Every structure is written in C-alpha cells, then in structure tokens.
Amino acid sequence: MxxxxxxxxxxxxxxxxxxxxxxxxxxxxxxxxFNIELATLESNFRKIQSESHPDRFVSASSxxxxxxxxxxxxxxxxxxxxxxxxxxxxxxxxxxxxxxISETNTAMPLDFLMQQMExxxxxxxxxxxxxxxxxxxxxxxxxxxxxxxxxxIAVLIDQKQDYTSATDATRKLIFINxxxxxxxxxxxxxEANL
Amino acid sequence: MxxxxxxLDHYENPRNVGxxxxxxxxxxxxxxxxxxxxxxxxxxxxxxxxxxIEDAKxxxxxxGSAIASxxxxxxxxxxxTIDEAYAIKNSAIAEELALPPVKIHCSVLAxxxxxxxxxxxKAKQLAKVSA
Numbered sequence: 169m170x171x172x173x174x175x176x177x178x179x180x181x182x183x184x185x186x187x188x189x190x191x192x193x194x195x196x197x198x199x200x201x202f203n204i205e206l207a208t209l210e211s212n213f214r215k216i217q218s219e220s221h222p223d224r225f226v227s228a229s230s231x232x233x234x235x236x237x238x239x240x241x242x243x244x245x246x247x248x249x250x251x252x253x254x255x256x257x258x259x260x261x262x263x264x265x266x267x268x269i270s271e272t273n274t275a276m277p278l279d280f281l282m283q284q285m286e287x288x289x290x291x292x293x294x295x296x297x298x299x300x301x302x303x304x305x306x307x308x309x310x311x312x313x314x315x316x317x318x319x320x321i322a323v324l325i326d327q328k329q330d331y332t333s334a335t336d337a338t339r340k341l342i343f344i345n346x347x348x349x350x351x352x353x354x355x356x357x358x359e360a361n362l
Numbered sequence: 363m364x365x366x367x368x369x370l371d372h373y374e375n376p377r378n379v380g381x382x383x384x385x386x387x388x389x390x391x392x393x394x395x396x397x398x399x400x401x402x403x404x405x406x407x408x409x410x411x412x413x414x415i416e417d418a419k420x421x422x423x424x425x426g427s428a429i430a431s432x433x434x435x436x437x438x439x440x441x442x443t444i445d446e447a448y449a450i451k452n453s454a455i456a457e458e459l460a461l462p463p464v465k466i467h468c469s470v471l472a473x474x475x476x477x478x479x480x481x482x483x484k485a486k487q488l489a490k491v492s493a
Contacts, residue, residue: 274394274474281393284402288423339397346400 192246192259202257202318202325209250216243253314254345257321257338264331268338280340287347295354303358307351310344317341365426366460372430377437380419382406387490390483392475396467401428405475407439407447409483415439415447420475427465431455431472439476448480 193200196212220240225233249255258268287306294302317337324334365373382389384406392405401424408417418436422429434455439447455461455469 269397274396274471276395276397278393281395281402281404284395285393285404285421285423288402342397343395343400343402 191263192250195243195246196250198250200260200263202253202260202322204250204256206251209247213243213247216240253318253321254338254341257325257334257341260325261331261335261338266331266335268335269342276339276343277336280343284343284347291347291351291354295358298358300355300358303351303355307348307355310348310351314341314344314348317344365430368434368459369426369430369461372433372459373426376420376429376433378417378419378433379421381421382408382417382419387486388483390479390481390486392478392480392482394471394474394478396424396428396471398467399425399428401425401468401471403428403432403471403475405432405435405472405479407444407479407483409444413443413445415442415444424471425465425468427459427461427468428471430459431461431468432475434458435472435476444480444483447476450476 191200193204195216196209198204198208198212217240220236220243222233222237225236228236249259261268287310290302290306294306317340321334321337321341324330324337381404384391386408388409388411390407390409392407393403395402401422403422403424404420406419407415410416418439420432420436422432435450438450450473452466452469452473455472456466459469461469
C-alpha cells in the first residue's frame with residue numbers, strides 16, 4: 169500500500185498522514201496475522217527507511233522534513249514490534265482491544281508460576297556455580313518452550329480467533345522472554361570473566 | 363532510577379527469605395506473577411489455630427522493588443490475623459517504600475500474593491472442617 173502512496177510523492181503530506189494513521193501491519197503491506205512473512209517485513213521496512221531518509225529531504229519544506237522523520241520513527245517502532253513474536257502477539261491482541269499485560273492482572277496458572285520459579289532457581293544455581301553449560305542447556309529448554317508457545321499462538325489467533333487463550337499464551341511467552349534475556353546476560357557475564 | 367533507602371535496605375538485607383512446608387495444613391501459599399516485568403513472587407504464611415499469622419516467608423525473582431515489597435509484607439504479616447492481612451493495601455506498601463509510579467505494580471504484586479496466600483489457607487481450613 170505504501171508503495172502506491174510513495175509513487176505519488178507529489179502529495180507527500182496526505183500520503184504521510186495516511187501512513188502514520190495505518191496500523192503496523194498495513195504500514196508494511198502485511199495482513200494482521202501472527203504468522204507473517206518476515207522477509208516481506210524486512211524488505212518493506214528497509215524500503216520505508218530509505219524513502220524517508222533525511223538525505224532525500226534536504227531541499228524539502230520543513231513540514232515535509234518533519235513528516236518524513238515522523239514516518240521513519242513510526243516505521244522503526246512498528247518494525248521492532250512486529251519483528252519480535254511476543255510483541256507481535258501483544259500488538260495483535262491490542263488491535264482486538266485486549267491489554268495482555270495489564271499491571272493489575274497478576275493471576276497466572278499456578279503450574280506455570282511453579283515452573284517459572286524452578287527456571288529462576290536453576291538460573292541462580294548455574295550462575296552461582298559459574299556453569300556455562302548448564303546455562304546453555306537452560307537457554308535451549310526455554311527456546312524450545314517459546315517455540316511451542318509461538319505455534320500455539322499462531323493457531324489461536326490466526327485460525328481459531330480464540331483471543332482469550334491467546335492472551336494467556338502471550339503472557340507466558342513474555343515471561344519466558346524475560347528469563348531468556350536474563351540467561352543470556354548471565355552467559356555474557358561469565359564469558360567476559362573467562 | 364534511584365531506589366529509596368527503604369527499598370535498598372530490604373533489597374540488600376531481605377527479611378524472611380525462604381519457604382515453609384507447603385503440605386502443612388496450617389501453611390498457606392500465594393503465587394503470583396507480573397508478565398509486564400517477568401517477576402514471580404511466592405509468599406507462604408503459617409497460621410495458628412487462633413487465626414494469627416506466626417510466620418511468613420517469601421521467595422521473589424524480580425526487581426529491587428518487588429523484592430523489597432515482599433520482604434516488607436513478611437514483616438507486616440507476623441502477628442496479624444488473616445483478615446487483617448487480607449486488608450493490607452498495595453498503596454500502604456508503596457507509601458512505606460516510597461515507590462515511584464512505575465514501580466507501583468510491584469506493590470500490587472505483593473498485595474495479590476497476600477490475598478492468594480490467605481485464600482489458600484482458608485481453603486485448607488475449610489477442607490479440614492469438612493473432613
């Protein structure tokens with residue numbers, strides 16, 4: 169869609185207004201699904217980045233300069249959200265009016281929280297023992313869990329439109345991502361001290 | 363972001379870290395989690411036959427404010443009745459620790475953990491009565 173808009177660049181202001189008002193999927197010419205073509209996301213993002221690059225607006229009016237900058241910023245934010253599976257799922261739920269990680273909702277399935285505690289304890293133990301192998305095993309386990317949740321979310325959102333169950337799965341995925349970040353941090357720290 | 367002295371104190375010297383016997387009929391467990399920050403909190407309370415909380419332990423994985431919030435409530439809980447415990451509000455925790463607005467959810471987590479632990483002990487007591 170933006171491709172068409174940009175070919176009519178004589179009317180930049182209204183085109184930009186349209187691009188800025190569109191949702192993140194529309195911006196990159198994608199349908200609003202969890203399973204997206206990552207190559208399309210990537211190439212359309214690069215294209216918008218180059219089309220809205222400040223070098224192209226050196227002699228443009230200040231209003232156009234501002235608008236191209238807004239588009240570049242908007243595209244960058246949208247890209248970061250769509251690229252990451254957990255953020256993408258959270259955003260798809262937002263489009264349905266669902267706030268997946270409301271701060272006042274702390275109820276999670278008990279078995280999942282127990283599992284979280286166990287992962288956290290393994291992480292602490294491996295860190296204390298400076299055991300990189302154990303950390304890497306834990307990391308693989310988490311990545312496996314994340315993969316399972318992602319395929320679950322794809323079915324729930326794209327096929328079943330079961331947004332309630334998709335919200336639960338997304339909350340779990342966000343939790344797991346947090347542990348993954350912490351495991352990677354621990355591995356980096358240990359490797360830096362080798 | 364700067365932590366208040368009280369948060370730092372609880373974070374560096376957390377009170378009552380640990381677990382109680384979850385199979386003890388007088389022990390209630392509350393587990394809660396906040397996906398926004400990935401924090402998990404486990405709070406355990408031991409209640410005597412008069413309904414007074416004799417002991418409280420916690421285990422929290424999360425930021426300094428989450429650890430401080432849970433550490434603080436374990437101190438507050440001891441000696442309270444379960445109904446008094448249930449009435450503890452997150453705003454009181456946030457005020458005591460001078461939590462900034464972005465960390466208020468940590469006190470919400472602690473309040474929810476108390477409510478979950480109280481609900482667990484009440485369910486256990488009911489089971490005991492009907493057994």
